[in-house]
Amino acid sequence: MDIVRTLALELGIRTNQAEAAVKLIDEGNTIPFISRYRKEATGALNDEVLRNLYERLLYLRNLEEKKQQVLESIQEQGKLNEELKAKICQADTLVAVDDLYRPYRPKRRTRATIAKEKGLEALANILWLQKTARSMEEEAEKFVDPEKEVATVQDALAGAMDIAAEMISDDAQYRKDIRRMTMQKGLVVSEAKDETAESVYEMYYNFSEPASKLAGHRVLALNRGEKEKILTVKIEAPKEDILRYLEKKIIRNENKNTAPVLREVIEDSYKRLIGPAIEREIRNELTEQAQDGAIRVFGKNLEQLLMQPPIAGQTVLGWDPAFRTGCKLAVVDPTGKVLDTVVIFPTAPQNKVAEAKAVLKKLISKYHITLISVGNGTASRESEQVIVELLKEIPVPVQYVIVNEAGASVYSASKLATEEFPNFDVGQRSAASIARRLQDPLAELVKIDPKSIGVGQYQHDMNQKKLGEVLEGVVEDCVNKVGVDLNTASAPLLEYISGISKPIAKNIVLYREENGRFTNRRQLLKVPKLGPKAYEQCAGFMRILGGEQPLDATSVHPESYGPAQKLLKLCGYTVDDLAAGNLKGISGKVSSLEKMAGELNVGTLTLEDIMKELEKPARDPREDMPKPILRTDVMEMKDLTPGMILKGTVRNVIDFGAFVDIGVHQDGLVHISQISDRFIKHPLEAVSVGDIVEVQVLSVDVNKKRIALTMKIPK
Numbered sequence: 206m207d208i209v210r211t212l213a214l215e216l217g218i219r220t221n222q223a224e225a226a227v228k229l230i231d232e233g234n235t236i237p238f239i240s241r242y243r244k245e246a247t248g249a250l251n252d253e254v255l256r257n258l259y260e261r262l263l264y265l266r267n268l269e270e271k272k273q274q275v276l277e278s279i280q281e282q283g284k285l286n287e288e289l290k291a292k293i294c295q296a297d298t299l300v301a302v303d304d305l306y307r308p309y310r311p312k313r314r315t316r317a318t319i320a321k322e323k324g325l326e327a328l329a330n331i332l333w334l335q336k337t338a339r340s341m342e343e344e345a346e347k348f349v350d351p352e353k354e355v356a357t358v359q360d361a362l363a364g365a366m367d368i369a370a371e372m373i374s375d376d377a378q379y380r381k382d383i384r385r386m387t388m389q390k391g392l393v394v395s396e397a398k399d400e401t402a403e404s405v406y407e408m409y410y411n412f413s414e415p416a417s418k419l420a421g422h423r424v425l426a427l428n429r430g431e432k433e434k435i436l437t438v439k440i441e442a443p444k445e446d447i448l449r450y451l452e453k454k455i456i457r458n459e460n461k462n463t464a465p466v467l468r469e470v471i472e473d474s475y476k477r478l479i480g481p482a483i484e485r486e487i488r489n490e491l492t493e494q495a496q497d498g499a500i501r502v503f504g505k506n507l508e509q510l511l512m513q514p515p516i517a518g519q520t521v522l523g524w525d526p527a528f529r530t531g532c533k534l535a536v537v538d539p540t541g542k543v544l545d546t547v548v549i550f551p552t553a554p555q556n557k558v559a560e561a562k563a564v565l566k567k568l569i570s571k572y573h574i575t576l577i578s579v580g581n582g583t584a585s586r587e588s589e590q591v592i593v594e595l596l597k598e599i600p601v602p603v604q605y606v607i608v609n610e611a612g613a614s615v616y617s618a619s620k621l622a623t624e625e626f627p628n629f630d631v632g633q634r635s636a637a638s639i640a641r642r643l644q645d646p647l648a649e650l651v652k653i654d655p656k657s658i659g660v661g662q663y664q665h666d667m668n669q670k671k672l673g674e675v676l677e678g679v680v681e682d683c684v685n686k687v688g689v690d691l692n693t694a695s696a697p698l699l700e701y702i703s704g705i706s707k708p709i710a711k712n713i714v715l716y717r718e719e720n721g722r723f724t725n726r727r728q729l730l731k732v733p734k735l736g737p738k739a740y741e742q743c744a745g746f747m748r749i750l751g752g753e754q755p756l757d758a759t760s761v762h763p764e765s766y767g768p769a770q771k772l773l774k775l776c777g778y779t780v781d782d783l784a785a786g787n788l789k790g791i792s793g794k795v796s797s798l799e800k801m802a803g804e805l806n807v808g809t810l811t812l813e814d815i816m817k818e819l820e821k822p823a824r825d826p827r828e829d830m831p832k833p834i835l836r837t838d839v840m841e842m843k844d845l846t847p848g849m850i851l852k853g854t855v856r857n858v859i860d861f862g863a864f865v866d867i868g869v870h871q872d873g874l875v876h877i878s879q880i881s882d883r884f885i886k887h888p889l890e891a892v893s894v895g896d897i898v899e900v901q902v903l904s905v906d907v908n909k910k911r912i913a914l915t916m917k918i919p920k
Contacts, residue, residue, distance in 0.1 A: 208265045222248040235703040237685035238742045242762050245808035252682045275306045304377035317371035320364030323353045329368035335463040370474035384483050390443040391416045395436045406430040421495035422860035425663040440484045496667050504679045509894035511683040514827045515645040522577045523640025526584035528552050533632035536572045537640040546633040551591045552584045562595050578643040580610030586870040604835035612653035613638045652697045662859045691747040692722045704742025709735050725753045748823050755784040759822040768805040769815050788819045831897040842869045845905045855896040863892050873912030880916050
């Protein structure tokens with residue numbers, strides 16, 4: 206297989222792009238580095254395409270390795286011929302290779318192998334060739350041998366039929382065709398083990414849907430219901446069609462001596478050997494596709510969450526709500542430093558509202574707090590009521606935001622949090638995290654295992670290794686898109702930078718603590734274990750503000766400093782103008798991009814990136830994302846009425862819709878059918894996590910805590 210050509214065809218890119226990307230990956234370059242600084246080589250492939258290419262590259266190389274192992278195994282058995290070799294070499298999936306290898310794979314003892322040990326393979330061949338003029342019982346008489354445990358004609362015939370059944374099951378083409386027929390015409394059917402029991406799976410108590418049309422979220426729901434022993438799930442294959450297909454392929458003439466026996470063999474082979482295996486394979490395939498889809502959604506949601514714009518320059522009060530143990534508060538200054546922590550008890554059972562308000566008023570006055578960040582967990586609703594009352598009683602303007610606190614408790618109990626806040630308890634750490642994730646969501650959320658952030662569906666049912674790898678890639682892409690301040694970034698943030706491992710990230714922080722601020726990027730080479738290759742990969746994503754070299758504050762890579770400085774000179778500027786931010790019109794001074802690129806000896810794509818960066822040094826891509834909704838008042842679920850139009854924040858996007866926070870503690874669901882006037886296959890085509898959207902209330906069920914919303918609002 207030509208892997209590069211296959212990648213190009215699958216991804217819809219040119220062969221030279223695929224070839225360049227594979228070469229760069231093999232040389233040890235990271236996806237963010239290739240995407241940002243090797244555009245000329247790859248034709249500007251973005252990080253999403255590059256990650257898909259990398260995933261497929263691993264699969265295809267694994268496939269080639271598997272083929273080689275199979276070929277060697279069959280060769281050792283002395284059974285490899287040119288036709289079989291060609292089929293194996295042309296196979297394009299691991300399943301296809303497995304099908305071809307099945308007859309030659311060392312087997313555990315089956316009914317067929319036992320029959321062969323009894324000397325019945327010759328009888329099976331007589332049946333298979335369908336040329337005998339005698340009945341199969343008469344043929345079987347010759348094979349009766351009590352010493353070989355073949356006591357009767359029936360024993361001999363049964364053994365021969367077992368061998369023939371396995372021959373049918375081992376045929377790769379038959380399995381391929383039966384798999385396709387089952388997928389095209391089969392039904393996924395589920396029933397309740399106890400129809401009188403109530404559960405979230407009630408819609409699947411008597412469920413049937415074509416396997417080819419089954420939505421991913423339904424596959425995952427059925428799997429979970431089956432795992433919890435609430436549902437029985439199976440695939441109803443088009444059995445009659447499959448049996449007729451096998452008969453047509455196998456019974457070459459209506460020999461009255463062999464045809465009836467072969468029909469029995471075919472039915473046994475399908476029912477006992479092929480059918481159950483194909484059902485397992487299809488269930489696995491559906492599950493894998495559903496998981497891949499869910500992981501993609503999780504990744505998109507996580508990206509949107511991480512790329513939410515920071516709220517800079519404000520002192521924030523982080524509020525971790527609770528009942529019995531009290532609400533933990535942490536005051537965090539604009540740099541992320543924790544100034545104060547306290548516990549108040551405005552909620553049940555203590556209900557010390559007046560005392561809590563007095564503490565809050567002192568904190569707001571002392572630290573000039575302008576924003577309160579409230580976690581959306583237990584007692585969030587009750588805390589919000591207290592905050593709204595308080596805001597009406599104080600003379601200074603303060604706003605609040607309800608933030609998704611998913612993962613805050615995981616972080617607060619982690620080793621990292623203990624190292625960061627050794628004198629705080631888990632509640633205080635959680636409150637600090639809730640404040641900081643509003644000030645800079647990316648810098649704070651990277652401290653938490655991405656799987657714990659909770660912006661997906663059925664995440665615990667996923668292939669955890671694959672989920673982890675995809676989410677780690679999303680975080681890596683986000684961190685590198687934004688870049689980091691080398692002199693303030695934490696070790697958890699630095700370790701997501703291209704080329705930086707956990708040990709190197711810790712070494713950077715230690716170097717900073719021992720030697721003071723970095724004043725230029727080249728000092729990174731003095732960090733233990735950070736060699737030239739790691740420097741090449743990471744330097745462009747590290748920012749040094751107010752350093753010796755103004756270009757160090759930009760995303761211009763050190764390898765392009767020469768062309769960048771020459772460009773400044775040709776356009777009548779100096780690096781001092783860059784430091785002062787006086788390069789707004791530099792692109793207007795370049796009349797011909799190709800000509801200038803030639804003079805500077807760089808590619809046009811690289812030149813475009815340099816010019817954009819010089820005009821807006823270290824521009825934060827999060828600036829374009831919707832800002833969070835700041836509130837000063839509160840509504841309750843009972844205040845909602847059908848027809849009411851509100852603004853809300855998309856908190857989660859799943860296969861069948863989007864959950865929107867409209868400020869009433871309970872997120873409302875916008876079903877996929879209510880998202881857009883145009884047809885969409887998936888909600889992500891229209892909305893993303895963090896979007897600010899206008900919704901209309903369709904219905905409210907206070908008892909079940911369900912709110913149905915629509916985004917299809919009449920103009």
